Amino acid sequence: MLMQLARASLWNRKGTVLMTVISLTISIALLLGIDHIRHEAKSSFTSTVSGTDLIVGARSSQLNLLLYSVFRIGNATNNIGWKNYQTVKTHPQVAWSIPISLGDSHRGYRVIGTNEDYFKFYQYGEKQPLKLAQGKVFAGVYQAVLGSVVAQKLGYKLGEQITLSHGVGSISFTQHKDKPFEVVGILAPTGTPVDQSVHIPLQGIEAIHLGWQSGGMPAPGKSISAEQSLNMDLEPKVITAYMLGLKSKMATFAVQRQLNEFKAEPLSAILPGVALAELWQMLSMVENMLLLITALVIVATLVGIVTTLLAGLKERQREMAILRAVGAPASTVFLLIELELLLMALLSIGAALLILVVGLWGFRELLASQYGLFISINPWHDQTGVLLSAVLGLTLVLGAIPAFLAYRRALASGLMVRL
Amino acid sequence: MSEYTDLKIPALELKSLVFSWPDQAPLLNIPQLQLEQGQHLFIYGSSGSGKTTLLNLLAGIYPCQQGDIFIAGQSMAALSASKRDKLRASSIGVVFQQLNLIPYLTVLQNVLLVSAFAKKIPQAEQRARYLLQKLGLDQQLWQAPANQLSVGQQQRVAIARALLTQPALLIADEPTSALDHKHRDGFMQLMLSEAELCGTTVVFVSHDPALRSYFKFELDMEQLQQGVQPC
Numbered sequence: 001m002l003m004q005l006a007r008a009s010l011w012n013r014k015g016t017v018l019m020t021v022i023s024l025t026i027s028i029a030l031l032l033g034i035d036h037i038r039h040e041a042k043s044s045f046t047s048t049v050s051g052t053d054l055i056v057g058a059r060s061s062q063l064n065l066l067l068y069s070v071f072r073i074g075n076a077t078n079n080i081g082w083k084n085y086q087t088v089k090t091h092p093q094v095a096w097s098i099p100i101s102l103g104d105s106h107r108g109y110r111v112i113g114t115n116e117d118y119f120k121f122y123q124y125g126e127k128q129p130l131k132l133a134q135g136k137v138f139a140g141v142y143q144a145v146l147g148s149v150v151a152q153k154l155g156y157k158l159g160e161q162i163t164l165s166h167g168v169g170s171i172s173f174t175q176h177k178d179k180p181f182e183v184v185g186i187l188a189p190t191g192t193p194v195d196q197s198v199h200i201p202l203q204g205i206e207a208i209h210l211g212w213q214s215g216g217m218p219a220p221g222k223s224i225s226a227e228q229s230l231n232m233d234l235e236p237k238v239i240t241a242y243m244l245g246l247k248s249k250m251a252t253f254a255v256q257r258q259l260n261e262f263k264a265e266p267l268s269a270i271l272p273g274v275a276l277a278e279l280w281q282m283l284s285m286v287e288n289m290l291l292l293i294t295a296l297v298i299v300a301t302l303v304g305i306v307t308t309l310l311a312g313l314k315e316r317q318r319e320m321a322i323l324r325a326v327g328a329p330a331s332t333v334f335l336l337i338e339l340e341l342l343l344m345a346l347l348s349i350g351a352a353l354l355i356l357v358v359g360l361w362g363f364r365e366l367l368a369s370q371y372g373l374f375i376s377i378n379p380w381h382d383q384t385g386v387l388l389s390a391v392l393g394l395t396l397v398l399g400a401i402p403a404f405l406a407y408r409r410a411l412a413s414g415l416m417v418r419l
Numbered sequence: 420m421s422e423y424t425d426l427k428i429p430a431l432e433l434k435s436l437v438f439s440w441p442d443q444a445p446l447l448n449i450p451q452l453q454l455e456q457g458q459h460l461f462i463y464g465s466s467g468s469g470k471t472t473l474l475n476l477l478a479g480i481y482p483c484q485q486g487d488i489f490i491a492g493q494s495m496a497a498l499s500a501s502k503r504d505k506l507r508a509s510s511i512g513v514v515f516q517q518l519n520l521i522p523y524l525t526v527l528q529n530v531l532l533v534s535a536f537a538k539k540i541p542q543a544e545q546r547a548r549y550l551l552q553k554l555g556l557d558q559q560l561w562q563a564p565a566n567q568l569s570v571g572q573q574q575r576v577a578i579a580r581a582l583l584t585q586p587a588l589l590i591a592d593e594p595t596s597a598l599d600h601k602h603r604d605g606f607m608q609l610m611l612s613e614a615e616l617c618g619t620t621v622v623f624v625s626h627d628p629a630l631r632s633y634f635k636f637e638l639d640m641e642q643l644q645q646g647v648q649p650c
Contacts, residue, residue: 001532001535002535004528005521005524008521008523008524008528009523011523012522012523318518319521319522321515322515322518322519322520322521322532323521323532324480324504325478325507325513325515326507326508326513326532326533326535326536326537326580327504327505327506327507327508327509327511327533327536327537328504328508328535328536329500329501329504329536330500330504332536414471414475414478414480414481415474415475415478415480415513415515415592
């Protein structure tokens with residue numbers, strides 16, 4: 001009966017109710033949307049690299065090493081020796097390794113010097129390997145494999161020639177013009193920084209820097225042509241970092257310690273999972289801030305709704321008197337107002353979820369192609385239920401104010417309300 | 420009322436009822452008032468004479484401060500607020516001067532509203548239809564929202580609602596004040612005859628002395644305040 005009353009009463013005031021529901025829907029959608037993006041960002045973030053047991057680079061903080069080796073952000077403090085890398089590769093626990101050489105770019109996208117093991121062993125997400133969308137892995141020195149975003153944004157096709165730049169800015173004054181690379185493969189999208197990378201063989205990195213003096217331009221008259229360099233020794237002397245897959249996870253800490261105590265040169269070996277978690281903790285401060293702001297938006301919306309309810313109470317005094325006259329206890333008045341609020345909140349939650357799902361579905365393509373973001377269209381997470389219960393609880397707590405006032409008035413004014 | 424001294428339980432009985440607002444002289448002081456089943460009482464008095472307070476006491480909205488009110492033998496003073504609410508739902512019907520209906524419910528829903536709060540009413544819907552028909556409301560109006568009805572129609576629906584439970588007592592607070600002359604007389608006759616059929620005692624409040632002729636018993640609030648023994 002109370003339910004029927006509440007429904008009919010809401011329907012009777014559908015104009016105001018609709019506006020109330022819309023404003024509440026917007027704030028709830030905002031809350032759920034931000035929470036969803038937070039989850040998706042975290043999962044996409046932590047799935048950037050998987051299956052790799054250790055990342056090894058020059059001695060530095062684990063965050064720095066993680067940022068430049070996996071996220072292509074920032075620069076290495078130093079290079080590490082190729083010879084030592086060869087030694088580590090022979091460690092009995094090492095199952096596979098991927099060498100990485102950074103420092104060049106192509107129109108703002110980082111260039112990764114590596115070898116074919118990168119395409120064999122690098123994993124992201126739920127241990128998914130990299131897949132080629134077109135073409136094949138590089139085989140020659142002057143060949144490149146592009147990440148999906150690079151290929152799409154710059155409109156590159158297989159067979160095109162690209163020129164690399166020295167340094168990592170999007171505008172570079174020193175180009176490796178004399179040694180262009182041919183695009184031989186394009187990777188399938190992964191939603192990780194791999195999409196924004198240009199991959200070339202380590203020998204290619206070596207070749208374009210032949211004749212360069214340490215840290216700068218080639219000496220005048222000493223430049224070496226692309227053909228000439230092919231006949232030279234292209235084995236790298238240094239690389240930036242390498243990733244290791246171990247035969248046994250149990251050995252990870254032991255190997256990490258051995259590498260950190262490596263005698264020949266100072267190395268840092270990090271566990272990507274631990275470093276990712278540490279980095280995420282720093283970022284989640286911002287996320288929590290955002291969530292807090294959204295929570296305040298919801299509170300503000302609810303306070304607005306309660307204000308509207310309070311203003312409308314006088315008009316409903318007659319209604320309440322009629323209910324009292326037919327024998328409704330004063331508590332019915334309280335319950336009716338709370339129930340109406342609850343219905344509006346539930347309606348808003350339903351609408352917000354619908355808007356989110358439809359919105360995410362609609363913008364999925366755009367987000368994937370423009371930003372390399374792969375967002376699930378299911379906005380429901382473990383804590384979503386808790387969040388929504390909190391919204392409902394808050395609605396009822398704030399709604400208790402007008403409900404209680406109506407209750408008190410119903411008790412005091414009696415039946416004969418003169419209007 | 421010496422002729423009614425048999426063992427029948429009175430529909431309404433007031434015993435040394437005194438009511439006063441905080442820090443004020445007593446507004447009401449009724450030593451004794453008794454109405455048998457089917458007897459109707461006309462209460463008149465100007466505003467401020469305590470009519471409204473008396474009705475709220477009779478309906479069990481306000482608790483008895485001193486003395487007691489018996490509805491069909493049931494003492495009000497002995498009941499808690501929620502028990503008085505239950506008693507009101509089952510044994511007391513109320514009709515206001517106007518705006519008796521919840522505007523967003525249909526006519527039939529309004530009549531049946533009381534069934535949500537009263538003890539189970541046997542064949543409530545059937546009785547509601549019967550009463551609406553008897554009170555001259557077209558069947559096509561039954562599913563219409565209450566606010567589409569004329570004032571006269573609304574007042575008749577209010578009577579149907581008040582009589583649904585066949586209450587011992589019907590409290591009518593100037594229900595004719597919004598009606599014109601012609602409708603007023605029709606309304607009075609309908610209300611009293613239906614109340615008689617239900618065996619309901621009517622307590623009717625008005626400041627319109629023209630309606631006095633419908634009632635055998637009357638109570639003047641002003642005389643009451645001067646300590647005159649009623650009835």
